[in-house]
Amino acid sequence: MGPLACDPCTTEHNHLNAQVFYTEKDDGLTKDWKSLTYCNPPYSKMKLWAPKIKQQAEKDVEIIALVKNATGTRWFESLWGADAICFVSGRLRFVGAENSAPFESLVLYFGRRKATFRDIFGEIGRVL
Numbered sequence: 001m002g003p004l005a006c007d008p009c010t011t012e013h014n015h016l017n018a019q020v021f022y023t024e025k026d027d028g029l030t031k032d033w034k035s036l037t038y039c040n041p042p043y044s045k046m047k048l049w050a051p052k053i054k055q056q057a058e059k060d061v062e063i064i065a066l067v068k069n070a071t072g073t074r075w076f077e078s079l080w081g082a083d084a085i086c087f088v089s090g091r092l093r094f095v096g097a098e099n100s101a102p103f104e105s106l107v108l109y110f111g112r113r114k115a116t117f118r119d120i121f122g123e124i125g126r127v128l
C-alpha cells in the first residue's frame with residue numbers, strides 16, 4: 001500500500017524498511033506514529049497496544065495492524081472501529097518459527113483507502 005513511514009514495534013533490523021522505527025528500548029507506545037504505519041505489536045502486551053492503535057487512528061494516522069484473531073477479548077474492544085478487517089486464511093508461520101502459529105490472524109486497517117486495502121489484502125483472506 002506504499003512505503004511505510006513508521007513501524008512502532010520492531011527490532012533494530014527494521015525488516016520492513018520503515019522510514020522511522022521504534023524498538024522496545026525506544027518504546028513506540030510513547031511516540032506519535034505517521035501515515036503509513038505498520039504495527040505488529042507484542043501479543044503479550046495487547047492491553048497497551050490496542051488502545052494505542054485506536055488513539056493513533058483517531059489522530060488520523062493510517063494504520064495497518066497485524067494482530068491475533070481474538071475478537072472476544074477485552075483488548076479487542078478498542079479495535080472494532082477498524083475501517084476494514086482482513087481475516088487471514090490459514091495460520092501464519094512467523095519468521096524464524098518452525099511451525100505455524102497456534103492461532104489465526106487479522107490484518108486491521110484504519111484509513112481512507114478501504115478499496116485499496118480490500119484489493120491487496122483480499123489475496124490473503126476475506127476482507128470485511
Ligand SMILES: C[S@@+](CC[C@H](N)C(=O)[O-])C[C@H]1O[C@@H](n2cnc3c(N)ncnc32)[C@H](O)[C@@H]1O
Pocket residue numbers: 008009010011014015016022023024025026027028029040041042043
Ligand atoms: C510481534 S513482534 C513484531 C516484529 C516486527 N514486525 C518485525 O518484523 O521485526 C513485536 C516487536 O515489538 C518489540 N517491542 C516490544 N515492546 C516494544 C515497545 N514498547 N516499543 C517498541 N517495540 C517493542 C519486540 O521487541 C518485537 O520485536
